[in-house]
Amino acid sequence: MPRILITGGAGFIGSHLCDRFIAEGDEVICLDNFLTGSPDNIAHLLGNPKFRFVQYNVTDFIYVEGKVDAVLHLASPASPIDYLKLPIQTLKVGSLGTHKTLGLAKAKGARYLLASTSETYGDPLVHPQREDYWGNVNPIGVRGVYDEAKRFSEAMTMAYHRYHNLDTRIVRIFNTFGPRMRLDDGRVLPAFMEQALTGKDLTAFGDGTQTRSFCYVDDLVEGIVRLLRSDFNEPVNIGNPDEITILQFAKEIIELTGSKSKIAFKPLPQDDPKVRQPDISRAREVLKWEPKVPRLEGLKRTIGYFKGKLGIK
Ligand code: UDP
Numbered sequence: 001m002p003r004i005l006i007t008g009g010a011g012f013i014g015s016h017l018c019d020r021f022i023a024e025g026d027e028v029i030c031l032d033n034f035l036t037g038s039p040d041n042i043a044h045l046l047g048n049p050k051f052r053f054v055q056y057n058v059t060d061f062i063y064v065e066g067k068v069d070a071v072l073h074l075a076s077p078a079s080p081i082d083y084l085k086l087p088i089q090t091l092k093v094g095s096l097g098t099h100k101t102l103g104l105a106k107a108k109g110a111r112y113l114l115a116s117t118s119e120t121y122g123d124p125l126v127h128p129q130r131e132d133y134w135g136n137v138n139p140i141g142v143r144g145v146y147d148e149a150k151r152f153s154e155a156m157t158m159a160y161h162r163y164h165n166l167d168t169r170i171v172r173i174f175n176t177f178g179p180r181m182r183l184d185d186g187r188v189l190p191a192f193m194e195q196a197l198t199g200k201d202l203t204a205f206g207d208g209t210q211t212r213s214f215c216y217v218d219d220l221v222e223g224i225v226r227l228l229r230s231d232f233n234e235p236v237n238i239g240n241p242d243e244i245t246i247l248q249f250a251k252e253i254i255e256l257t258g259s260k261s262k263i264a265f266k267p268l269p270q271d272d273p274k275v276r277q278p279d280i281s282r283a284r285e286v287l288k289w290e291p292k293v294p295r296l297e298g299l300k301r302t303i304g305y306f307k308g309k310l311g312i313k
Helices: 012-023 080-085 087-108 144-164 188-197 217-229 246-257 281-287 295-310
Strands: 003-007 027-032 051-055 070-073 111-117 168-173 202-205 211-213 235-238 243-245 263-266
Touching: 003 012, 003 087, 012 027, 012 217, 070 087, 070 217, 080 087, 080 144, 087 111, 087 144, 111 144, 111 217, 144 168, 168 217, 188 202, 188 246, 188 295, 202 246, 211 246, 217 235, 217 281, 235 281, 243 246, 246 263, 246 295
Parallel strands: 003 027, 003 070, 027 051, 070 111, 111 168, 168 235, 202 263
Antiparallel strands: 211 243
């Protein structure tokens, strides 16, 4: 029976992965230091004998007793606001944390999956982004702490694969949404939801013409599980190619929530990517995967969660 270790398992995506493996009857060891994760995300799993939680900072040496079949490294601050607030921790978990988790996988003979990101493409000059595009990243910009840590973590993962023959996977995760996103993580979706549901102006940064492509979390989890079970070692984009401008997105959320909120324009943060859309040809071909949940359907499933967090009926 597989025994799976997930770092960042109390985070938004990590906790959905814990749920998925537990539902399949696997054993899950979840490590998280709650820097940006939350006990609420895993509270429902705590009584389960197949689930073990250890509060831990994965930049330190990781000791686990017994066998481990797979290590999934999800731990990292992942929203621009979080990694601006936590620049050193972001760099450490992407570099030292990746090294420690790779070392653990090697010691246990486990398969390894790195959660990488569309941010490895930076402010992309190729659109949509294919995995063979090397990116356009400002190493010393404010987003560099995340982008470069993730680029380093990909390099380290490939080095363990090539030099130690470690069985590795790299998923490049594009904008993902769903229940358990933190209301205050500063990302556009929780920000707009909170603003629309409480009657505040929706804060569109810049002129709102920048684009993003949003994937519902269940689709992402399915893609990650398929990648883990494949034999493919090169990076794979997982995301929803349905692209939308931030301004259209604000209007969509206002309409969907039936809100009377208006849109207010705020300055564009430094190095904010102008466009982002995954080319998912590789995922389609190698994993036979593509997203199933349209954005509107995903948003409807997510509104209830945010209402609950805001105490709105
Ligand atoms: N954004 C916005 N209003 C907000 C928060 C974000 O207009 O209140 C914009 C942000 O400038 C970016 C896009 O929405 O262009 C997505 O931002 P997010 O922080 O969700 O993540 P990113 O995709 O930039 O990593």
